[in-house]
Structures are given as C-alpha cells and as structure tokens.
Amino acid sequence: MSIIPISTIYRLVTLRLGYGAEIADECAKLIWKDQSRSINYSQIKTKPERIPGMLWDKIVIHSDNGERLVISGIKKKSSESSLQVLTQRVGSYQVGLLNPAYKQIKGSYDSFKSAFSYRYTRHSKIERWKAENKELTGQLNNDFALQFMPEEKQKIIGKFLSLFSQSHQIRDKQNQKFIAKELSSFQEYFDKVENNPLTERQRLACIVNEDNNLVIAGAGSGKTSVIIAKAGYLIQSGLAQPHEILILAYGRKASKETDERIKEKLPNVEGVTTSTFHKLGLTIIGESTGKKPRVSKLQEDTAEFYKIINNFLTDLTKSDKAYNQRVIDYFVTHLIPYESEFDHQQQGDYFAALQEGDMRSLKSRIEWAEKRSGRKSLQQEKLKSFEEVVIADFLFVNGIKYIYEHPYKIDTATADKTQYQPDFYLPEYDIYIEHFGIGRDGSTPPFVSQFEYTQGIEWKRGLHNKHETILVETYSYEMKEGTLTDLLHSKLEKRGVKFSPLSFQELLELLISIGEEKKADQFTELIVTFLDLFKQSGYSFDTIRVNANQHPDRPRCHAFIDVFEPIYAEYTNELNRSGTVDFSDMIRKATDLVQSGKYKPSFKYILVDEFQDISAIRADLVKSLVDKGDDTVLSCVGDDWQSIYRFSGSDISYTGNFEEYFGYTKKVPLDKTFRYNDKLNDFSTTFITQNPAQIKKDVTSHTSVPTNAVTLVEYYEDVDRAIQHCVDDIQTKHPEKATIYILGRYSFSKPAFLQNMAKHYPEYTFKFDTVHGSKGKEADFVIVVDVNDARYGFPSKIANEPLLDLVLPQSETHEYAEERRLFYVAITRAKHHSFVLFDVVKPSVFIEEIRDERNGSKYHFNQISTEGVASAPPDFGTCPSCGTGKMMMRVMPDGRFFFGCGHYPFCSYTPRTCNACNKYPLIKDGGYYRCKNPECGNVVSGCKQCSDGVMVERRGKFGKFLGCSNYGKTKCGYTEKPL
Ligand SMILES: [Zn+2]
Ligand SMILES: [Zn+2]
Ligand SMILES: [Zn+2]
Structure with missing residues (x-):
C-alpha cells in the first residue's frame, strides 16, 4: 500500500481535514471522514489520467462500468510518481488475472485445429468451439491489461483473438481446400457411380456435409442420383457406416426404387436404411414401446372408409335430432360454395358463377326428373341467385309449398311495366317472400344502382301495404352473416307457418331418386x-x-x-x-417418442428425397430425429418448382423457409438439366419464374438446339385432330422411334383414339397420364391437352374445395401458383419438344400469357392452327350489359338468327344485328354502336333520348333525316338533322 500525498492547502481550502487517498493492493481508495470510496483494479480498463491544476493536481480513474473516482488535491510534485505507481499496480494486478487465461490458449488452439480433422467442418462445430471459448476470449480481450504483458505473449493473444473473430472465414477456407481435395480423390467414383459422370454441383452436393443441406434441383437435374451418390460417398470416405444412413422417401414405390438403385449403383454396400415415413414411424413406435402398432385397415381400403363414415352419418342423424338439422342445413345452404353478388365488380362475373353453380331448386329438379320421360321441353325453374336457391330449398325440405315468381294477386301491369312477380308465394298461407340483394346498410352490388333498387323496394313495400298482403323480407347480408334460414324460420313461424322437416335419410333417398x-x-x-x-x-x-x-x-x-x-x-x-392407428397418428406418435427421449435415433446422416412434398407432421418427425440424434447431418433434395401436392398436405414453405425451420443450412443448387434442350429450358424457366416466390435457379441444358421447343396448337372443338396434327409434325422432324406422352390436367382428358394412334404410327409409343401422374417421368415428346379457359381447364378453376383451406398449408398469394407449377411439370416431361393444345374459342390465361405481345420476346414458340379453326365462330364482342358475357349467335329453326349474351338466361341482353353487313351484332360503345365485323366497320350513333335506340336514316317531307329506330316500337320521336 502507498499513500498519495495530499496538499495541505487543499485540505484547508476545502475544509477537508481528514481527506486522504491510497493505492492499496487491489484497489484505489479515497478516504474522507469515516467513509471511503474505491475502485477495484480489475474494473479498470483505461489508463488513469492526471489533470494538473494551479495549486494541486487531480488523478481521474475510470471503471469499466462508467464510474469515476477523482482524487483531488494531490501535491503537484508527487502527482506524476503517484500516477506511475498506480498504473504499475493496476497493470501487474491485471497481468495476474490474465495469466491463467493465457495458459489456456494452447488448449483452445488444439481444439480448434481438431475441428478440421480431415472432413468438411460444420457450422455447429465452430459455434460449439466459440461457445466453449467465449469466456476465455472475454478475459483476453483487454487492451489495457495486454500492454503490461511481455510483447511475445501479446502477439500470441492477438493471434488467438483474431482466430476467434475469423473462425468462420477460416472454416470456409479450410472447407474449400477440403472440397478440392475430395473432388480429386473421388474423381473416379463420381465419374462412374451413375450412368453419366456427375456434374460439379452434384459432386459438391455429395461432399458438402453442413449441419443441414438443401440441394435445390430442377426438372431432370438428377435429384435421385445425388441421394445415391451421396450415400456411397459417405460410406467410402469413412464418414458413416451403412447402418448410420437413413434415406426417406414418400411412397412405397419411390422407396423401393431407391433401394434398387442403391443395389445397382453401390453393389458393395449393404445395410443402408431406405424407408417411407410411415414405415419409419412404425419402426420407431415398435422399437421404443415393444409393441408394433396395427395400422387401421381404413387407411388402405377407401371403400371401407367411405362406408364407415356413411354409417356414422346415418347413426348420428337418426339418434340426434339437432344433428340431423345441422346436416340438413349444410345440404340446403352450404353444399356448394356461396358466391355473393357483392364480391363481383362486373355483373357478368356473377352471372358466370351462377352458370357454374346449379341454380335449379330441389323442387324443380324433382319435377324435372318426374316429367323427363314425358315432355322434354319442360321449362326448369332457374333461380336468379344463390340465396334464392337456398330459400327455395329451405321451404321445400320443411314441407312448405311455394310458387316461384307467381304473379301478384292485384294487377299492376302498365304500358311500360310488366306485372309484378314477388320472388316466392306460399299459397297455403297467402304469404309473399321477397329477397332483397342489399347489404346491412342498404348498399347494393357495384353494378346495381342503389337509388333505383331502393326505390323498387319501397314500391313493393307500399304495394303490399296498400293491398294488405303479407310480405316477408329476406336480405343478402343475412346469407353472408349465416343467419338467412334461421331468421326466415322465425319470420315464417311468427306468421303461423307450420314446418314438417325432412330427415337426412329422406333427403338422401330423394337425391338418389332423382339421380343425384x-x-x-x-x-x-x-x-x-x-x-x-x-x-x-x-x-x-x-x-x-x-x-x-x-x-x-x-x-x-x-x-x-x-x-x-x-x-x-x-x-x-x-x-x-x-x-x-392411422398414418398421421403413427407419424405423430413416433415424433413424440423421439422428442421425449424414449427413442434414441442412431442415424448420423438423414437423406430426404422430394423434400418439396413434405407435410407439417413429417417435417416435425425429421426435425426431431435431427435434434435428438448425435450430431446428425440432414440432407434434403427438393425442387420447389415441382411442388404440386398441396391438396394432400404438402407445404412448400418448408422448402422456402428451410433454414428458419431446421437451422444453419448450406444450399447447393443443381444447375444442369439432362432431360431437355436449352430452348425448352429457357421457355419453362421463364414460365415458372413469373411467380416471384419460386427460388431463382441458374439452370443450363446439356444440349443446345437451334429451333423452338414449344408449339402452341389451336383447334376448334376437335382435340383429336389437333393431337394427330402434332404427331404428323413430329413425324416430319423425327421419323425414327420415339415416345409420345399425352398429358391432361384431368384423367377425363384421355383421348379415346389412343390405341388407333398406336396402329397408325407404329414407330411411336403413346401413353396418357394426368400431369400429377407424370411427375418423375419423361418422354421424347409431350402433348399437353385442354389448356382451356374452363372450370376443369388448365389452370383448373376448381383446384380446391375452399373448405379444405381450413386444414391445408397456407395458400400462396400468387394467383394459380400451384397450377403454374403443374404446367411447368407438364412441359418439362419432354426431352425434345412440347405441344400445348387449346380450343381457339377459350384459350386459358396461360396461353394468353405466352402469346401476349406485351411480353415481347420473353417466350419463343411455334404455332400451329388445325383445319377446324376456320369454322370457329368469330368474336362477336362482349356484352355491354353485364360486362363479361360473350356475344353468341342464336340460330332459329327457320334459319333466321339473332344475337344474345352468353350468360343467358341470367343476362337477357340482345343486341341489334348490323344494318350494313347483317352478319355481326352492333355493340354499344359510349354514344355509338359499332359493328364487330372487321370487314364491315359500320358505326351508328345511339339515340340520345331512349336507352337502346339507334339513329337510322329515314325519309320525310323535307328529304332525308336521322330518326330513332324505336319510333315504331316505343314511339321514341328523337330525330337529328339530315346528313
Ligand atoms: Zn350479358
Ligand atoms: Zn356490319
Ligand atoms: Zn330513341
């Protein structure tokens, strides 16, 4: 201990007579009266400073937690020596602290080096080393203390600290060296393990063994080759014993194929586990509980599964009245997805939805079935909205008689207004029901004038009031809110209507009796x-x-x-x-057993094929095996461009967010396709990457061709002829033996004449498949049929029952994302050329996108037009009334024709036929009517007074003038000056 001399003047001036300061063994101390303040030397990380004054000096000591100790009043002549003594004391104290840490450095060096013992060094290994040495580096990372160390030691410490901060860069460098070495040591193996020598990227995918690995494949890029070659590499390089490798596949068939390929390609290897997820689940449960579970027979026998579900439904509806009501309610109100007028901007879109849904009431379907044998011309009751069908069927299943659009009992017809027909009339109770298409706030759909509609409602209410007839009202928003039938029930009950509801069994029998x-x-x-x-x-x-x-x-x-x-x-x-148990139980139970430690996984390397198809519970099982395994390496091979099984639970987000889910990941994209040429590669890549969520890949092809590899083939109705056209086209360019794969979005697209084709063209092998069924297969040529704009077109508009969204992985935001991948899968089955067939009157959005001139030179393709296309009806224009209906020519039995909207009977708009060419309709366009015939070009002014008249030339006393065409019909007398 040494005392810091304090000036007497200071003590007198500041009246601090007992004031003193000392440099103790472990701390600097300030003493004043009976208190003292001190800073321990271990807390000092900067040099104390001396601040000279006029009469005395100060020494300021900073601690590392921001505290300050100011020693004032130091005698000027001894302040410098006091500072030196203090600094020396702090220094030697800190060196004392540093020495044990310094002694550990060598051990840490060795453990760092051992991480690189001739293998690919994983991220986790370095992270673990860093965690073990974090405290040590914390101690050594002390510049102030270091300056008191001998220079030699300082250098060693500095080196160690930079090793710590750059450990991952060092790892990368070492791994690069290792990879280069392995590439040359295993060159022969990689050259010969598959039929073709592996590509550089495929080799990398084998050698790189990061904690988690995602090999991103493309169509025909040799996914499974990577799995096989990797297994062989792991064994040959001594990284794993065969039994430490697990290869997971989805189906039994895929798993068996992998097994066979291992036997073929790696003949000396025995004991690698290839398994489906289900089999693995069974094994885990069996081994850890001693009881292998029995799988429910329902999992394999769909017919039995349906039967048992039907039995549950029957028993429940019979024994539980409330449940019976729930099922009936579902059948009446919700059997088909509801479409609201309010969800459409254009009336025509709503009409299209009405046309797709069956807008016939149950009652009219039954009447139709009964009378079908007799009169064929029976008019079926077509209701005007989804809600009206619900109301009609609700009345029907409750045994309430109704008449749809029955004329009101009082005559209301006038010169320009037809007789009022309320939506429903209940004859037994003399009650009218009107369904109003309004929101809770009285709003109307975008294409309906709220003012006029509200006026109509008021007129109807007034009429019923005036004539004292009973009007029950229902509203669109009640359907949206799920209260329509409940409220109607109570509204009718209040007015004395009696209900005699059907049982579910009776409803089923009814449906069966009418063939439904x-x-x-x-x-x-x-x-x-x-x-x-x-x-x-x-x-x-x-x-x-x-x-x-x-x-x-x-x-x-x-x-x-x-x-x-x-x-x-x-x-x-x-x-x-x-x-x-069922399959899902099996996988979940297995996951629980692994997670709880009751099953100890022994796999060092887990390889998963077709990873893009993984579902949530399967991903959980894989993760548990990795987490609970002993330093397990996970390697997955997948292609997010070919993920097409969302409908069965596949969740593409596990591929997109792989690292977030599994942890540190090295991604190796395969960059070469062996299947098809550069032109098909360019086309398909452009197509799939229109969805920005798909992972970008730089894929090149093994062959380059000078001509386009995709042909768009348009036909009119006769798809068979179009297919034949394609085959003829193939024949001219490729007369030798070849395989031709015909692909449809649905199995019913299979052409009936496939066998004849085989006879006609003996050099070709024909095969049909759905696109889903074609996954993983290939052919020389591909013909994709029915790429049409239709409910069951391509893209399919009914890909999913919307209810399934409740249990499916989150759907993607990009429209038709999965259908786009399906189309990509379809065209990439071809080695040489893909033909894409569509009906000229209904090309799908995919066709429109490909041939859209605005896309510039994005897509390169050929075009074929088959003979029938010339006979396709021309484009007569779009309905100006509903906004989307296509104008159609309707020919009457006597040969005369007129034009009508394709959304008839929901849209009854009929345009005038062109007065100049008499071939096309005149379509309203602002104040004019234009002929859609490109060879005619007739334009007629519209009448400025009435809504649908056109100005036609007439002759009067004073010569020619223009007058409204409705002059004779509605007495519109509007005229314009002569020409
Ligand atoms: Zn229309
Ligand atoms: Zn014309
Ligand atoms: Zn007029």
Whole structure:
C-alpha cells in the first residue's frame, strides 16, 4: 500500500481535514471522514489520467462500468510518481488475472485445429468451439491489461483473438481446400457411380456435409442420383457406416426404387436404411414401446372408409335430432360454395358463377326428373341467385309449398311495366317472400344502382301495404352473416307457418331418386379428405374454428365443422375400439417418442428425397430425429418448382423457409438439366419464374438446339385432330422411334383414339397420364391437352374445395401458383419438344400469357392452327350489359338468327344485328354502336333520348333525316338533322 500525498492547502481550502487517498493492493481508495470510496483494479480498463491544476493536481480513474473516482488535491510534485505507481499496480494486478487465461490458449488452439480433422467442418462445430471459448476470449480481450504483458505473449493473444473473430472465414477456407481435395480423390467414383459422370454441383452436393443441406434441383437435374451418390460417398470416405444412413422417401414405390438403385449403383454396400415415413414411424413406435402398432385397415381400403363414415352419418342423424338439422342445413345452404353478388365488380362475373353453380331448386329438379320421360321441353325453374336457391330449398325440405315468381294477386301491369312477380308465394298461407340483394346498410352490388333498387323496394313495400298482403323480407347480408334460414324460420313461424322437416335419410333417398346420389358421395368424400388433412395438419378444433372466422365463407365453414366434429369423434372411437392407428397418428406418435427421449435415433446422416412434398407432421418427425440424434447431418433434395401436392398436405414453405425451420443450412443448387434442350429450358424457366416466390435457379441444358421447343396448337372443338396434327409434325422432324406422352390436367382428358394412334404410327409409343401422374417421368415428346379457359381447364378453376383451406398449408398469394407449377411439370416431361393444345374459342390465361405481345420476346414458340379453326365462330364482342358475357349467335329453326349474351338466361341482353353487313351484332360503345365485323366497320350513333335506340336514316317531307329506330316500337320521336 502507498499513500498519495495530499496538499495541505487543499485540505484547508476545502475544509477537508481528514481527506486522504491510497493505492492499496487491489484497489484505489479515497478516504474522507469515516467513509471511503474505491475502485477495484480489475474494473479498470483505461489508463488513469492526471489533470494538473494551479495549486494541486487531480488523478481521474475510470471503471469499466462508467464510474469515476477523482482524487483531488494531490501535491503537484508527487502527482506524476503517484500516477506511475498506480498504473504499475493496476497493470501487474491485471497481468495476474490474465495469466491463467493465457495458459489456456494452447488448449483452445488444439481444439480448434481438431475441428478440421480431415472432413468438411460444420457450422455447429465452430459455434460449439466459440461457445466453449467465449469466456476465455472475454478475459483476453483487454487492451489495457495486454500492454503490461511481455510483447511475445501479446502477439500470441492477438493471434488467438483474431482466430476467434475469423473462425468462420477460416472454416470456409479450410472447407474449400477440403472440397478440392475430395473432388480429386473421388474423381473416379463420381465419374462412374451413375450412368453419366456427375456434374460439379452434384459432386459438391455429395461432399458438402453442413449441419443441414438443401440441394435445390430442377426438372431432370438428377435429384435421385445425388441421394445415391451421396450415400456411397459417405460410406467410402469413412464418414458413416451403412447402418448410420437413413434415406426417406414418400411412397412405397419411390422407396423401393431407391433401394434398387442403391443395389445397382453401390453393389458393395449393404445395410443402408431406405424407408417411407410411415414405415419409419412404425419402426420407431415398435422399437421404443415393444409393441408394433396395427395400422387401421381404413387407411388402405377407401371403400371401407367411405362406408364407415356413411354409417356414422346415418347413426348420428337418426339418434340426434339437432344433428340431423345441422346436416340438413349444410345440404340446403352450404353444399356448394356461396358466391355473393357483392364480391363481383362486373355483373357478368356473377352471372358466370351462377352458370357454374346449379341454380335449379330441389323442387324443380324433382319435377324435372318426374316429367323427363314425358315432355322434354319442360321449362326448369332457374333461380336468379344463390340465396334464392337456398330459400327455395329451405321451404321445400320443411314441407312448405311455394310458387316461384307467381304473379301478384292485384294487377299492376302498365304500358311500360310488366306485372309484378314477388320472388316466392306460399299459397297455403297467402304469404309473399321477397329477397332483397342489399347489404346491412342498404348498399347494393357495384353494378346495381342503389337509388333505383331502393326505390323498387319501397314500391313493393307500399304495394303490399296498400293491398294488405303479407310480405316477408329476406336480405343478402343475412346469407353472408349465416343467419338467412334461421331468421326466415322465425319470420315464417311468427306468421303461423307450420314446418314438417325432412330427415337426412329422406333427403338422401330423394337425391338418389332423382339421380343425384353423387352429391351424397361427394359429401362423404369431402369428409374423408378433410379428416385426413385435419390429422396431417396437427391442428386442433379450436385452430380450425379460428381459421373459419377468417375464411371468406365463414358460415359455410362453421356449418361444416359442426357436421364434421361428431363424425371425427366417432372415427377416433373406432380406432380406439379396434386398437389401431392411422398414418398421421403413427407419424405423430413416433415424433413424440423421439422428442421425449424414449427413442434414441442412431442415424448420423438423414437423406430426404422430394423434400418439396413434405407435410407439417413429417417435417416435425425429421426435425426431431435431427435434434435428438448425435450430431446428425440432414440432407434434403427438393425442387420447389415441382411442388404440386398441396391438396394432400404438402407445404412448400418448408422448402422456402428451410433454414428458419431446421437451422444453419448450406444450399447447393443443381444447375444442369439432362432431360431437355436449352430452348425448352429457357421457355419453362421463364414460365415458372413469373411467380416471384419460386427460388431463382441458374439452370443450363446439356444440349443446345437451334429451333423452338414449344408449339402452341389451336383447334376448334376437335382435340383429336389437333393431337394427330402434332404427331404428323413430329413425324416430319423425327421419323425414327420415339415416345409420345399425352398429358391432361384431368384423367377425363384421355383421348379415346389412343390405341388407333398406336396402329397408325407404329414407330411411336403413346401413353396418357394426368400431369400429377407424370411427375418423375419423361418422354421424347409431350402433348399437353385442354389448356382451356374452363372450370376443369388448365389452370383448373376448381383446384380446391375452399373448405379444405381450413386444414391445408397456407395458400400462396400468387394467383394459380400451384397450377403454374403443374404446367411447368407438364412441359418439362419432354426431352425434345412440347405441344400445348387449346380450343381457339377459350384459350386459358396461360396461353394468353405466352402469346401476349406485351411480353415481347420473353417466350419463343411455334404455332400451329388445325383445319377446324376456320369454322370457329368469330368474336362477336362482349356484352355491354353485364360486362363479361360473350356475344353468341342464336340460330332459329327457320334459319333466321339473332344475337344474345352468353350468360343467358341470367343476362337477357340482345343486341341489334348490323344494318350494313347483317352478319355481326352492333355493340354499344359510349354514344355509338359499332359493328364487330372487321370487314364491315359500320358505326351508328345511339339515340340520345331512349336507352337502346339507334339513329337510322329515314325519309320525310323535307328529304332525308336521322330518326330513332324505336319510333315504331316505343314511339321514341328523337330525330337529328339530315346528313
Ligand atoms: Zn350479358
Ligand atoms: Zn356490319
Ligand atoms: Zn330513341
């Protein structure tokens, strides 16, 4: 200890007589009266400073936590020596602290080096080393203390610290060296393991063994080759024993194929585990519980599954009246997805939805079925909205007689107004029902004038009031809010209407009697699909109810869940009763056993093929095997461009967010396709990357050709002729033997004449498949049929039952994202050339996109027009009334014709036929009417007084003038000056 001399003047001036300061063994101390303040030397990371004054000096000491100790009043002549003593004391104290840490450096160096013991060094290994040495570097990272160390030691410490901060750069360099070495040591192996020598990237995918690895493949880029070659490499390089490798595949078939390929390509290897997820689940449960579970027979026998679900439905509806009501309500109100007028900007779009949905009431379908044998010209009741169908069927299943659009009992017809027909009339009760298409606030759909519509409502209400007739009102918003039938029930009950509801069994029998048993089957199918996906999702009922609240068709979702929940309970009971599990249970139970430590995975390397198809519960199982394994390396091979199984639970987001889910990942993109040429590669890549969410890849082809590899083929109605045209085209360019793959979005696109084709063209092998079925296969030529704008077109507009969104992985925001991938899969099956066929009157959006001139030279393709195209009806224009209906020519039996809207009977707009060419309609365009005939070009002014008259030339007393064409019809007397 040494005392810091304090000036006497200071003590006198500041009246601090007992003031003193000392440099103790471990701290600097300030003493004043009976208190003292001190700073420990270990806290000092900067040199104390001396501040000279006039009469005395100061020394300021900073601690590393921001505190200051100011020693004032130091005698001027001894302040410098005091500072030196203090600094020396602090220095030697800190060197004392640093020495044990310094001694550990060598050990840390060695452990760092051992991380690189002749192998690919993983991120986690370095991270672990860093974690172990974090405290040590914290101690050494002390510049102030370091300056008191001998220079030699300082250098060593500096080196160690920079090693710590650059450990990953060092790892990268070492790994690069290692990869280069392996590439040359294993060159022969990589040259010969597959039929073709592996590409540089495929080799990399084998050698790189990061904690997690994602090999991003493209079509025909040799995914499975990587899996096989990697397994062989791991064994040959001594990284793994065969039994430490697990290769996971989805289907039994794929797993078997992998197994066979390993036997063929790696003949000396035995004991690699190839397994499906299900088999792995069974093994895990069996090994860890001692009891291998029995799989429910329902998982393999779909017919039996349907039967049992139907039995549950029958039993529940028979024993539970409220449940029976729920099922009936679902059938009446929600069997088909609801479309609201309010959700469409153009009336024509709503009309298109009406045309796609069956707008016939149950009553009219029954009448139709009864009378079909007799009169064929019976007019069927076509209702005007989804809501009207619900009301009609609600009345029907409750045994309430109604007449649709029955003329009101009082005559209201005038010169320009037809007789008033309320929507529904209940003859037994003398009640009228009007359904008003308004929102809760009285608003109308975008294409309906709220003013006029509200006036109409007021007129009707006034009329019923005046004549004291009963009017029951319903509203569009009641359907949206899910209260339409409940409210109608109570409104009618109040007015004395008696209900005698059908039972579900009676409803089923009715449907069967009119040939609509398919509707009941589809409902069962929906329940089975929903149940399967519900289990795969791992969601609870609470979760799907929350999802339902956010669904655009909320009431339908809840109605379905209400029907589904008791069936699900029965199903679970059934599994328990029979002591069996289903596939989803198996995977979830296996995951639980791994996570809880009851099963210890022994795999060092897990390889997953077709990773883009993984579902949530399967991803969880893989993750648990990696997390609970002993330093397990995960390698997945997948192609996000070919992810086409969302409908069965595949979640593409696991590929997109791979690293977020599994942890540190090295991605190796495969960059070469072996299947097709550069032109098909360019075309398909351009097409798939229109969706910005797809991973960008730089794929090149092994062959280069000078001509286009895609041909758009237009036809009119006769698709068979178009296919033949394609085959003829193939024949001229490729007369030798070849395989031709005909692909359809749906199985019903299969051409009937396929066998004849084989006879006609013996040099070619023909095969048909759905696009889904074609995954993983290839042919010389591909013909994709029905790329049309239709419900069952390509893209398909009904890809998913919207209810399944409650249990499916989140859908993507890009429109037709999955259909786009399907189209990509279709055209990339071809080695040489793909033909894309579409009907000239309804090309799909994909065709429009490809041939859109605004895309410039984005797509390169050929075009073929088959003979029938010339006979296709011309484009007569679009309906100016509903906005989207196509104008159609209607020919009457006597040969005369007129034009009408394609959305008839929902849109009854009929334009005038052109007075100049008499071949095309005149379509309204602002104040004019234009002929759509490109060879005519006739333009006529519209009448400025009435809504649909045109100005025609007439002759009067004073010569020619223009007058309204409605002069004779509605007495519109509007005229314009002579020409
Ligand atoms: Zn129309
Ligand atoms: Zn014309
Ligand atoms: Zn007029």
